[in-house]
Amino acid sequence: MTPDLLDEGAQRRDQLQAARVSGRTESGGRQAGFSRIALPGEVDVTHGRILYLEDVSVSFDGFKAINNLSLDIAPGELRCIIGPNGAGKTTMMDIITGKTRPDAGTVFFGSTIDLLRYNEPQIAQMGIGRKFQKPTVFEQLTVFENLELALKTNKGVAASMVFRLDSAQSDHLAQLLHTIQLAHDVNRLAGNLSHGQKQWLEIGILLVQEPKLLLLDEPVAGMTDEETARTAELFLSLKGKHSLMVVEHDMSFIRAISEIVTVLCDGAVLAQGTLDQVQADERVIEVYLGR
Amino acid sequence: MKTETGVAAPAESVPRPALELPGRSALLSRAGWSAFVIAVLLVCVLAPLLNLVVPEGSALHLSDYAVALLGKIMCYAILALAMDLIWGYTGILSLGHGLFFALGGYVMGMYLMRQIGREGNYKSDLPDFMVFLDWKELPWHWALSDSFVATLVLVLLVPGLIAFVFGYFAFRSRIKGVYFSIITQAMTFAAMLLFFRNETGFGGNNGFTDFKRILGIAIATPGMRMFLFVLTGCTLLGFFLLARALVRAKFGRVLQAIRDGESRVMFCGYSPVGYKLAIWTISAMMCGVAGALYVPQVGIINPSEMSPANSIEIAIWAAVGGRASLIGPIVGAFVVNGAKSWLTVAYPEFWLYFLGALFIAVTLFLPNGIVGLARRWKRGGQ
Numbered sequence A: 001m002t003p004d005l006l007d008e009g010a011q012r013r014d015q016l017q018a019a020r021v022s023g024r025t026e027s028g029g030r031q032a033g034f035s036r037i038a039l040p041g042e043v044d045v046t047h048g049r050i051l052y053l054e055d056v057s058v059s060f061d062g063f064k065a066i067n068n069l070s071l072d073i074a075p076g077e078l079r080c081i082i083g084p085n086g087a088g089k090t091t092m093m094d095i096i097t098g099k100t101r102p103d104a105g106t107v108f109f110g111s112t113i114d115l116l117r118y119n120e121p122q123i124a125q126m127g128i129g130r131k132f133q134k135p136t137v138f139e140q141l142t143v144f145e146n147l148e149l150a151l152k153t154n155k156g157v158a159a160s161m162v163f164r165l166d167s168a169q170s171d172h173l174a175q176l177l178h179t180i181q182l183a184h185d186v187n188r189l190a191g192n193l194s195h196g197q198k199q200w201l202e203i204g205i206l207l208v209q210e211p212k213l214l215l216l217d218e219p220v221a222g223m224t225d226e227e228t229a230r231t232a233e234l235f236l237s238l239k240g241k242h243s244l245m246v247v248e249h250d251m252s253f254i255r256a257i258s259e260i261v262t263v264l265c266d267g268a269v270l271a272q273g274t275l276d277q278v279q280a281d282e283r284v285i286e287v288y289l290g291r
Numbered sequence B: 001m002k003t004e005t006g007v008a009a010p011a012e013s014v015p016r017p018a019l020e021l022p023g024r025s026a027l028l029s030r031a032g033w034s035a036f037v038i039a040v041l042l043v044c045v046l047a048p049l050l051n052l053v054v055p056e057g058s059a060l061h062l063s064d065y066a067v068a069l070l071g072k073i074m075c076y077a078i079l080a081l082a083m084d085l086i087w088g089y090t091g092i093l094s095l096g097h098g099l100f101f102a103l104g105g106y107v108m109g110m111y112l113m114r115q116i117g118r119e120g121n122y123k124s125d126l127p128d129f130m131v132f133l134d135w136k137e138l139p140w141h142w143a144l145s146d147s148f149v150a151t152l153v154l155v156l157l158v159p160g161l162i163a164f165v166f167g168y169f170a171f172r173s174r175i176k177g178v179y180f181s182i183i184t185q186a187m188t189f190a191a192m193l194l195f196f197r198n199e200t201g202f203g204g205n206n207g208f209t210d211f212k213r214i215l216g217i218a219i220a221t222p223g224m225r226m227f228l229f230v231l232t233g234c235t236l237l238g239f240f241l242l243a244r245a246l247v248r249a250k251f252g253r254v255l256q257a258i259r260d261g262e263s264r265v266m267f268c269g270y271s272p273v274g275y276k277l278a279i280w281t282i283s284a285m286m287c288g289v290a291g292a293l294y295v296p297q298v299g300i301i302n303p304s305e306m307s308p309a310n311s312i313e314i315a316i317w318a319a320v321g322g323r324a325s326l327i328g329p330i331v332g333a334f335v336v337n338g339a340k341s342w343l344t345v346a347y348p349e350f351w352l353y354f355l356g357a358l359f360i361a362v363t364l365f366l367p368n369g370i371v372g373l374a375r376r377w378k379r380g381g382q
Helices: A003-022 A089-096 A120-126 A143-150 A157-162 A167-179 A195-207 A225-238 A251-257 A275-280 A282-289 B030-053 B064-089 B097-115 B128-132 B148-172 B177-196 B222-248 B250-260 B262-267 B272-298 B308-321 B327-346 B348-365 B369-381
Strands: A051-060 A063-073 A078-082 A104-109 A128-131 A213-217 A243-247 A260-265 A268-273
Touching: A051 A089, A063 A089, A063 A268, A078 A225, A078 A251, A089 A213, A089 A243, A120 A128, A120 B262, A128 A195, A143 A167, A143 A195, A143 B250, A157 B250, A157 B272, A167 A195, A195 A213, A195 A225, A225 A243, A225 A251, A251 A275, A260 A275, A260 A282, A268 A275, A268 A282, A275 A282, B030 B064, B030 B222, B064 B097, B064 B222, B064 B250, B064 B272, B064 B308, B064 B327, B097 B148, B097 B177, B097 B272, B097 B308, B148 B177, B148 B272, B177 B308, B222 B250, B222 B272, B222 B327, B250 B262, B250 B272, B262 B272, B308 B327, B308 B348, B308 B369, B327 B348, B327 B369
Parallel strands: A078 A243, A078 A260, A128 A213, A213 A243
Antiparallel strands: A051 A063, A051 A104, A260 A268
16 A cells, blocks of 8 residues: 555545535436436436437338437537438438438437427427528518527417517527627518528527527538638537537538537448547548548 | 637627617508508498488499499408418418308308298298208208307308318328318318208208398398498408408417428427418308308308309419408409409400419419509509
C-alpha cells in the first residue's frame, strides 16, 4: 500500500459517492431503478438515450431500404448522419416519425415510448419535430400564421375554434422570429420568401413546437454561405437543450457542427465516430468514391 | 463563427426592438359591415316593399317570378358557400353536395306532404303516392314527419350524419384528391337510383309535390312566399357570418394548411381527420338547410336533384365566383344562375355549351374567379 494508491482509491470512492448522490451514473443512477414510475407521455431519458433504434428493417417491393439498422442518440446530442444517395437516411426519418412502418425492429423514444404504436400527429405531439428535405411551409399563410399554427398548444378541433394567443405565447413567438431572423417579414406570405428564408421558417416551425428531438433533413440545402454559417450557430446553440439529428451532404457544415458522425450505407450503419475518424475509414472512402 | 454569438442567445443579451405581432382580424371590415347591413336591408325591407306594397303596374314592382327566382338562387348561394368551405379552404373537391341538399329537401318535403292532410286526390290520410302503391300505413322512416320541430332537427341531422359517417371512413383511409371526388359523385348517383325506386318510400321519380300549407298556413300566398324569401336571405347572410367566423379562427388556418401541405400539418401535431370531418359535416348541414328552404319555394323535390350534374354545377359556381373568398361563390351562384335563367329562355339549346365554355374560361384565365378579377382591377386602379 503506497500513499498514491491510497489516494487513488480515496478519489475513486469520492467520485462514486458523488455520482450516487447526484443520481447521474452510466445506467441512469438511482432513478433508473426498477421502482421508478413511468409517466405516460413523458420521455424517460434516465438511461441516457432519447432515441433508440434496434434491428430495424424495411423493404419496398423487395428493395431493402433499411437493413438491420441500429442507432441511438443521447439527450442533448447533435448527431450528424451522412451517406451516399439511397442509403436510407430519409426512410429512417420516415420510420421515426411514423410515416413508414418498419417490417421488423424496435424504435423507442426515451426508454418507455414505443414509437411504432403511434401515428404522425401523436409522435409530433410527444416532441419529435421534423424538417423535410424540400422546405415545406404553408405558402398561403403569413410567416406569423405559420408559426402560430405550429405553436405547442392543444391541437384538437374544438380548441382551434376558440384559440387565442396569450402573452407568454406571443413573447415566445416574437423571440423565435428574431432567432430565425424573420422579424421584419411577419406579415409576408410564406410562399413569397426566399429559399433560405423558407428553410429558416421551417426550422422555426419546428422550434415553436418545443420538440425534444429534432430531425433535420438537409437543413442548409440551397442556402448561401452566410445563411449556412448562421444555421450552424443556431444548431450549436440548440445542442444541449434539444437533441438533434441532422442529415447533410455539406461537409464543411458538418465539420462546423458535428461531434459524432454516423455513416449510413445500404440501410445500415457503416461507420461512426468523429468526422476525421470517419473520413479516414477505408470502407467509407470506398462507398463514397467507389460509386 | 466565434465572433458572432448573437444567434446563440438573442433573447437575453441583445436588446431587441419591440415586435408588433399581428392581432386578430375583425369578423368583417368596416366596409364589409356596411355592405352586410345593406344586404340585410335589401332582403328584409326593400324586397318585401317592392313586391307587396308597390302596385303591379309600377316600374319598381318586383314580380312574383323574380322573387321566386331570387329565392331559389339564394338557396344555391348557400350551397356555393358550403362548397367554398370544403373545396376553397380545405382543398377537398366534393362532387356530391347535391345529395346533402336533396336530403334536406326531402326531409322538408316529407313534412309538407303530411301537411296536405286529406286534401290529396285520393282524400286519404296517407300521401297520394302511397295510396297509389296500395300502402296501408306510413313506413317507419315517416314516423317523425308530422312534427315541424322534428323536421327542423332532421334537416340538420340527416345530411350531417350521413356526411359524418361517409367522411369518417373516407378521411380515415386517407382518400384524397380526385379519388375522393369520384367517390362522392358515386355516392350521390347511388342515392339517386335508390330514391328513384318506389319501394324506398320517397315517391319514386315523381318525388313530392302539390304542397298545400306549412305550419297550417297556406303556402302559395304572396305573404308566405315573401316570408320564405326573407328567411332564405337571412339564412344566407347568417351562414356567411358563420363561415367568416370559422375561417378567421385558427380552425380556418388549419384547414388552409391542410389544403397546402397536409403532411406538414400532421408533423405539426394536428390530426387532419378531425378537421376535415368537422368542416365536411358543417358544409353538409348547410346544404341540408338550403334544401329545406328550397323545396317550399319551388314546390317540388324529386331524385333528379341528386343527379351528378347538379353537384358539378355547384363546383362551377364556386370556381366562377372565386374560391377561398366566401363572397366569391355567392357572387358566382348569382351570376351563373342569372345567366342560366336568361339563356335557357333565350337560347335553350346553348345553355350547356355556355356552361362548359364558362368553366374552361375560368379555369384557364381566371384561377381566382370573378372576385380575383375584381381584386386585380382594384389593385391596378390604385
